[in-house]
Amino acid sequence: MLTITNLSHRYAGGRLALDGVSLAVAADELVCIVGPSGCGKSTLLRCVAGLVTPTAGTIGLAGDPAPAMVFQDYGRSLFPWLSVRSNVDFPLRGRVPRAERRARAAEALRDVGLPDVADRYPWELSGGMQQRVAIARALVVRPALLLMDEPFASVDAQTRAGLEDLLLRVRRAHGVTVLLVTHDIDESVYLGDRIVVLSPGPGTVVADLPSGLPAERDQIGTRGSPAFAAARTAVAKLLMTGTEETP
Numbered sequence: 701m702l703t704i705t706n707l708s709h710r711y712a713g714g715r716l717a718l719d720g721v722s723l724a725v726a727a728d729e730l731v732c733i734v735g736p737s738g739c740g741k742s743t744l745l746r747c748v749a750g751l752v753t754p755t756a757g758t759i760g761l762a763g764d765p766a767p768a769m770v771f772q773d774y775g776r777s778l779f780p781w782l783s784v785r786s787n788v789d790f791p792l793r794g795r796v797p798r799a800e801r802r803a804r805a806a807e808a809l810r811d812v813g814l815p816d817v818a819d820r821y822p823w824e825l826s827g828g829m830q831q832r833v834a835i836a837r838a839l840v841v842r843p844a845l846l847l848m849d850e851p852f853a854s855v856d857a858q859t860r861a862g863l864e865d866l867l868l869r870v871r872r873a874h875g876v877t878v879l880l881v882t883h884d885i886d887e888s889v890y891l892g893d894r895i896v897v898l899s900p901g902p903g904t905v906v907a908d909l910p911s912g913l914p915a916e917r918d919q920i921g922t923r924g925s926p927a928f929a930a931a932r933t934a935v936a937k938l939l940m941t942g943t944e945e946t947p
């Protein structure tokens with residue numbers, strides 16, 4: 701689905717943000733990227749989204765999946781002057797007739813568990829609900845690839861757990877491939893089929909680990925399991941030392 705090869709990016713000011721990152725994501729996989737602040741996680745996602753043109757390396761997207769992106773800051777990514785319905789169907793404007801746009805927005809809002817808020821405005825909703833609207837807006841284009849940049853970092857812990865489970869349900873229901881950036885080790889293990897650990901900036905891939913967890917996850921059982929503890933410890937060590945553990 702996605703093949704990133706030797707990707708490097710230097711911003712105009714001269715700062716090297718990424719240094720030779722290679723990474724492949726198969727169809728239907730959910731891959732989490734973790735790394736210290738400033739290591740280039742957002743830059744990597746922006747390169748894949750086409751928002752930033754990397755200075756070196758290649759990004760291959762099989763089948764032209766036209767990725768959709770969800771940002772951390774839902775407060776700034778939703779349009780406050782548009783209703784929830786209009787926010788969600790916005791990416792379809794000019795591409796899809798109005799009636800179908802409306803139907804698809806309603807379907808996306810049902811997918812994120814918000815069937816009754818179409819006529820409300822984003823500022824009338826809680827932070828967690830707003831982020832669900834942002835996810836619905838990403839789903840409305842039926843993306844094969846969903847890019848998520850710290851999507852749950854701005855909500856409280858309980859809302860966050862709900863949104864994590866929502867993402868796991870949605871990716872299964874829609875067979876969507878997900879590349880998700882987080883600085884939260886536990887979240888990367890709970891959500892990921894694989895966890896890619898980046899070094900301090902400029903980011904390079906330190907390790908690419910399978911989570912080792914069964915596909916079915918739940919907040920209590922999974923997080924309390926020995927496999928979860930083992931994966932969390934492995935990722936934490938890699939983040940602290942920046943090197944792979946020798947057996």
Ligand SMILES: Nc1ncnc2c1ncn2[C@@H]1O[C@H](COP(=O)(O)OP(=O)(O)OP(=O)(O)O)[C@@H](O)[C@H]1O
Pocket residue numbers: 711712713715716717735736737738739740741742743744883901
């Ligand atoms: N538009 C820009 N112009 C110049 N430098 C930038 C720009 N955006 C990011 N950088 C720099 O590139 C480096 C990587 O930034 P990036 O936001 O990708 O890291 P990150 O891992 O996502 O950080 P965080 O976890 O703190 O969000 C940082 O040193 C940052 O200051």
